Amino acid sequence: MDWTTEDILSENKERRAELFADYDPKTGEGSPISREPVPLTPDHTIYVPESMTALPVFEQVWLAGSVEEWAEDRGISPAAAKADFQELRCQYDFEFWCSCAANIELDAETREERGADVAPLIMNRAQRIYWTEIHRQWAAGDPVRIILLKARQWGGSTLTQAFFAWVQRYHRSNWNSFVCNLTLDQARNIRSMYETLAEEYPEELGSITLGPYQGSSNQREIKETDSIVGITTIENPDSPRSYDIHLAHLSEVGLWPSTPEVNAEDFASAITGAVDNVAGTGIIEESTARGVGTYFHNHWQDAGPDGDSSYERVFIAWHDIPSYTKPVEDPREFVEARLRPSAQSEQDLGKKTEIARRLWRLGATLEGIRWYFDMLRDFKGDLQRMQREYPSTPREAFQSTGRRYFSMDLTAKIREQTVEPAATGHLTAEGTTGAEAFENIEFRPTGGEAPPLKVWRRPDTKVWWDGELLNPDDAVVKNRFCAFADFGGKSEGADWSVITIGDRIKMLKGGPMEVVARLRVHQRPDLFAWASARLAYWYDEALLAYEINRHKKDRGDDVRGYEPEWSLAVIEEVMDDYSNLYLREVQDRIDEPVRYEVGFHMNASTKPLIYNTLEAGLDEEPGGQVYFDPDRQFVDELDTFERKENGSLGAVEGNHDDVADSSAGTAWLGLKHMDPPVRVTEQGRAKRSTPGAATF
Numbered sequence: 001m002d003w004t005t006e007d008i009l010s011e012n013k014e015r016r017a018e019l020f021a022d023y024d025p026k027t028g029e030g031s032p033i034s035r036e037p038v039p040l041t042p043d044h045t046i047y048v049p050e051s052m053t054a055l056p057v058f059e060q061v062w063l064a065g066s067v068e069e070w071a072e073d074r075g076i077s078p079a080a081a082k083a084d085f086q087e088l089r090c091q092y093d094f095e096f097w098c099s100c101a102a103n104i105e106l107d108a109e110t111r112e113e114r115g116a117d118v119a120p121l122i123m124n125r126a127q128r129i130y131w132t133e134i135h136r137q138w139a140a141g142d143p144v145r146i147i148l149l150k151a152r153q154w155g156g157s158t159l160t161q162a163f164f165a166w167v168q169r170y171h172r173s174n175w176n177s178f179v180c181n182l183t184l185d186q187a188r189n190i191r192s193m194y195e196t197l198a199e200e201y202p203e204e205l206g207s208i209t210l211g212p213y214q215g216s217s218n219q220r221e222i223k224e225t226d227s228i229v230g231i232t233t234i235e236n237p238d239s240p241r242s243y244d245i246h247l248a249h250l251s252e253v254g255l256w257p258s259t260p261e262v263n264a265e266d267f268a269s270a271i272t273g274a275v276d277n278v279a280g281t282g283i284i285e286e287s288t289a290r291g292v293g294t295y296f297h298n299h300w301q302d303a304g305p306d307g308d309s310s311y312e313r314v315f316i317a318w319h320d321i322p323s324y325t326k327p328v329e330d331p332r333e334f335v336e337a338r339l340r341p342s343a344q345s346e347q348d349l350g351k352k353t354e355i356a357r358r359l360w361r362l363g364a365t366l367e368g369i370r371w372y373f374d375m376l377r378d379f380k381g382d383l384q385r386m387q388r389e390y391p392s393t394p395r396e397a398f399q400s401t402g403r404r405y406f407s408m409d410l411t412a413k414i415r416e417q418t419v420e421p422a423a424t425g426h427l428t429a430e431g432t433t434g435a436e437a438f439e440n441i442e443f444r445p446t447g448g449e450a451p452p453l454k455v456w457r458r459p460d461t462k463v464w465w466d467g468e469l470l471n472p473d474d475a476v477v478k479n480r481f482c483a484f485a486d487f488g489g490k491s492e493g494a495d496w497s498v499i500t501i502g503d504r505i506k507m508l509k510g511g512p513m514e515v516v517a518r519l520r521v522h523q524r525p526d527l528f529a530w531a532s533a534r535l536a537y538w539y540d541e542a543l544l545a546y547e548i549n550r551h552k553k554d555r556g557d558d559v560r561g562y563e564p565e566w567s568l569a570v571i572e573e574v575m576d577d578y579s580n581l582y583l584r585e586v587q588d589r590i591d592e593p594v595r596y597e598v599g600f601h602m603n604a605s606t607k608p609l610i611y612n613t614l615e616a617g618l619d620e621e622p623g624g625q626v627y628f629d630p631d632r633q634f635v636d637e638l639d640t641f642e643r644k645e646n647g648s649l650g651a652v653e654g655n656h657d658d659v660a661d662s663s664a665g666t667a668w669l670g671l672k673h674m675d676p677p678v679r680v681t682e683q684g685r686a687k688r689s690t691p692g693a694a695t696f
Contacts, residue, residue: 179191
């Protein structure tokens, strides 16, 4: 939309009205959930959740006219009837119960302002957004499953603990809750919210009595409902396994490490796997963003609309919090200066305008944008730090906390291009090694999870581009396919062995290069060398580059899967039966002759080279995108690929870059190294008499 000044001013009024909307949990006005009116007296109406009005007594109340008149008709004291009604309402109306019973500790500034240490929980706007999703699942009778991405402190953990207390107080007995955090101190801090609520619980509503459970300092028992309020840490993952868990609060999951000794995913799975998938249960995984590639980031992605997780995402942007605003004295002048400048009087006005317009498009008010720029000055103009502390979108939150190599916008575009492979399965032949590895090759489709070979286009598929058939029966396309193989290890914890096949046929008519197949396995390196050669042979004996990494790694093949020394000999064996292998030029001294050695040497100078080629091929400028990789695993690895503090390139700790390496190598072969593809009208397979050589 091309916003005019009048459009912006009008829209800003609506946004402000929504941001600062009245909210009164005692009456139910301003609540984010569906409610029905119920007269307490002829002159006072409140609004209660729809689920509450399904109780039989409400039909009688409506017929009588109000709760007060209903009581009078039955000879009941109106005051007693209204008190009973309010207690009944606590059971069905969580927002109302919070305002009456869920007392929380105040921060130092608010304590001084109010003259009190605690106060009832009146949900702020951010908490109401979060509660909307909890209520949607709870009211539907579904297990509550939420992954919560937090921005600064707005009370997400407080609301989670209050919700658990409400469930354990009113809706379930023998129903155990656990707080899971990195350390016991952090877990205790969260549980202290629950303990304050219990200590300050109003007598007129009953009691929540917490006592020690079986002598454990980490577990408390609710005497009224025989339920446990426990804590545990990732450093002691076995502690809650002896308990039934029904409500799990996994806090600051983005900080949980993933190492061979302590693994975030394993710990989270142990906790969440102990929670039955039934109504009344709840699992909340919450954290601030701590970069990409973590368990929390991966789970957030899985919970998206294209993922297979049962969790729902909740994110609170900074502009959804009313306190993050500053008054704008002249809105029209502010719009003309920030969003619609007629002249660039300052050197950086263009960039500031771009930021302001983006914030406006994302839903910020003018007052919010003013606050944002004032805060940005406090960050000395460091936009990345600002986005880390006050993200506008989830992608911005994750992006700003790492050292990404590929921009957030680029990976978002590439993710939209991903498609499922046309087929998955295995290649078979007469043998696994030697000449028999290339005899009677057959593709066998398979189902199940994570089949090793993905095929988007078979080598014999007819390819059309711009209305023309590029591979008619009477033609052969030379220099069409290329492949790059990255060696990993055989164990489950090792790096993956990956080979990517690139198809250059559309380059005949100015089109892009495309990834058409990928093999990703944990396999002995010698067997992978033959398996990758077999796949390359199936694709018209593609130019095949084996990645060679001569650097010795500290932890060796057993853990990380790095290529062992003897694999070079295996590759040379493959050369006896596969002629189209990539060779690189080697010259030890300037006065010595150049020689050719098998494989692409991945090092500190060549890795940036292939990744520069990949990034340029994926980008749209200049000349349009010329490289397409449809694999979701590929873009997942782009999102966790970073420039390290020492300047090297690689995956975020605990993640892999094997698919990305293989794809980058394939892009370099096809876009920078090989001769252009050529179509010739002849019968038979296009052969190359000599392998290609690099110039470094």
